[in-house]
Amino acid sequence: MTEAAAAATAEPLIRLSGITKAFGTGQAAFLALKGVDLEIQAGEFIAVMGPSGSGKSTVMNVLGCLDVPTDGSYRFRGIEVQQLSRDQRARLRRRHLGFVFQGFNLLARTSAQENVELPLLYRGESAADRHRAAQAALAQVGLTGWEHHTPAELSGGQQQRVAIARAIVTQPTVLLADEPTGNLDSARSNEIMELLWALNADHGITVLMVTHEPDMAAYARRVVHFRDGRIERDERNPHPTALQRPPAPAAGTGAA
């Protein structure tokens, strides 16, 4: 079978069909998602955009098994997520999904190293394994040498790197990032986007990222636009930012 034929018949990594989400009940119910259909293939890098309140975080929470939809189907690698028990869903989350949020969400009086080890502690891994994996994850985000600093001793960009290291230390299949650059200036934002690009391109992690900024969305290969609880547009980006640089940096040249 050709690669194209295999891709055509293979179950996508993620398939949402007719996903709805209501908050509240009866007269007061509010439909935050009104029937979302979305297929995500392994290895994609997708930006999610749309106005405030359009359902972006709600759909991320559903995808991340942090919230359950009211109706519709969510299949992960062909598995119907709603039919899993709470424990099985938690296991799927711990094994396959990594999260990064706008506010970093690090433990304050805890070193970068210990913050990154936390998901492995929950998985019951040995101290030696946790230590090794956390060091590798911190190296991957460019924080070697900062392991013993607490969040207060790190810049916003560095804190978000720690949060990304914590999200990838379990080697997730999918990284879900909800406005990861929302609290950062544009230089720091671009560094975080370069990092997400590398995790996707070099490590094959599927990345789904919410952003309000077109410059950040321009890193993604696909941009999904939400409006009023629905997908309004779903478009390919043939020229993601990271591919627009000159191929090999020559010494002494290149823009400042």
Ligand SMILES: Nc1ncnc2c1ncn2[C@@H]1O[C@H](COP(=O)(O)OP(=O)(O)OP(=O)(O)O)[C@@H](O)[C@H]1O
């Ligand atoms: N727990 C909740 N209870 C009630 N309503 C909620 C809850 N969570 C979200 N909503 C509502 O659902 C709608 C979609 O919210 P959501 O957080 O998904 O928007 P968003 O697209 O992420 O917006 P933003 O860009 O501001 O983060 C909003 O109107 C919001 O008020």
Ligand SMILES: [Mg+2]
């Ligand atoms: Mg949101």
